[in-house]
Amino acid sequence: MKYLLLLRGINVGGRHKVVMADLRVSLEKLGYSQVSTYINSGNILLTSDRPVAVLEREITDLLAQKYDFPLPFILIAKEDYLAEKDSLPTWWQEDLERKNVLFYTRETDPRLVQEDIAGLNLRNELVHFGKLAVYWGEYNRNSAYAEDFIKRPAYKQVTIRNANTFHKLAQLLQEEG
Numbered sequence: 001m002k003y004l005l006l007l008r009g010i011n012v013g014g015r016h017k018v019v020m021a022d023l024r025v026s027l028e029k030l031g032y033s034q035v036s037t038y039i040n041s042g043n044i045l046l047t048s049d050r051p052v053a054v055l056e057r058e059i060t061d062l063l064a065q066k067y068d069f070p071l072p073f074i075l076i077a078k079e080d081y082l083a084e085k086d087s088l089p090t091w092w093q094e095d096l097e098r099k100n101v102l103f104y105t106r107e108t109d110p111r112l113v114q115e116d117i118a119g120l121n122l123r124n125e126l127v128h129f130g131k132l133a134v135y136w137g138e139y140n141r142n143s144a145y146a147e148d149f150i151k152r153p154a155y156k157q158v159t160i161r162n163a164n165t166f167h168k169l170a171q172l173l174q175e176e177g
Contacts, residue, residue, distance in 0.1 A: 001049065002034070002078035004169060005059065007042030007071055008105055008159035016069050018042065026066060030058055038172060042073075043165065045172055052077070056106065072105035074159060076132060078173045084132050085170050091126050092135055092163075099163035100145070102134040108157040116154035120144040134158070 010018040020037040027035045027046055034047040048055055056075055063071040092099065104110045114129050124139040136145055149155055161169070 002045065002047050002173060003055065004076045004078070004081055004173060005042075005044040005046060005073060006076070006103055006159050006161070007044075007063075007073045010042045010071065011040050016067075016071075018067065018071075020044070023066075026062055027059075030062060036172075038169060039165070041161075041165075042159070043161070043169055045169075072107055072157075072159065074103050074105050074132070076103075080132065081173060082170060084130050085166075088130070088135060089126075089128050091137060092128070094137070096126075096137040097140050098138045100136045101161045101163065101166045102136060102158040103132060103161070104134075105157060105159055113154040113157055116152050117149065120148050120152075 007018065010016045020040055020042075023044065024035045024037055027044065032046040032048050034045065036045045037043060038045070050058075052075065059073065059075065063073070102113070104113060110129075110131075113134065117127060117129075117134060122144050123142060125143045125145060126137045128135040138145060
């Protein structure tokens with residue numbers, strides 16, 4: 001089965017450095033196949049027939065052994081990612097100034113993130129709560145996302161990708177079988 005592994009908070013501002021080529025080799029040594037990465041921000045595609053719980057445990061152990069900082073992540077099956085992409089509201093296709101996808105990491109309770117966001121005074125933006133992530137669109141930068149959400153505890157509970165990366169990852173999942 002094909003999976004997408006998304007790491008949170010790496011290679012940002014020179015902190016939490018993860019060399020993606022090294023991580024790819026480490027994942028291959030664990031026996032995963034078709035391991036590939038996309039850009040330098042923690043997007044890894046891999047294939048394995050092992051149960052998800054086993055994969056998550058192996059990845060957690062690998063990251064803890066290899067890095068001296070916490071690395072929250074989410075592991076998403078290809079089918080789940082593509083199903084969520086296909087069920088997004090129509091506004092997601094609009095040409096907004098900015099669109100972000102806030103994926104819930106494994107340790108996150110999605111309800112708490114959703115409650116935190118629901119408590120914000122949304123302005124020029126749209127929010128959709130999916131099963132895997134929060135989809136956030138902004139008409140302009142005068143938004144609760146830019147001004148308020150990044151200061152809240154829930155911000156540290158998600159790993160964020162912009163809409164272009166979100167769609168590219170879907171394309172890569174489809175291309176690689």
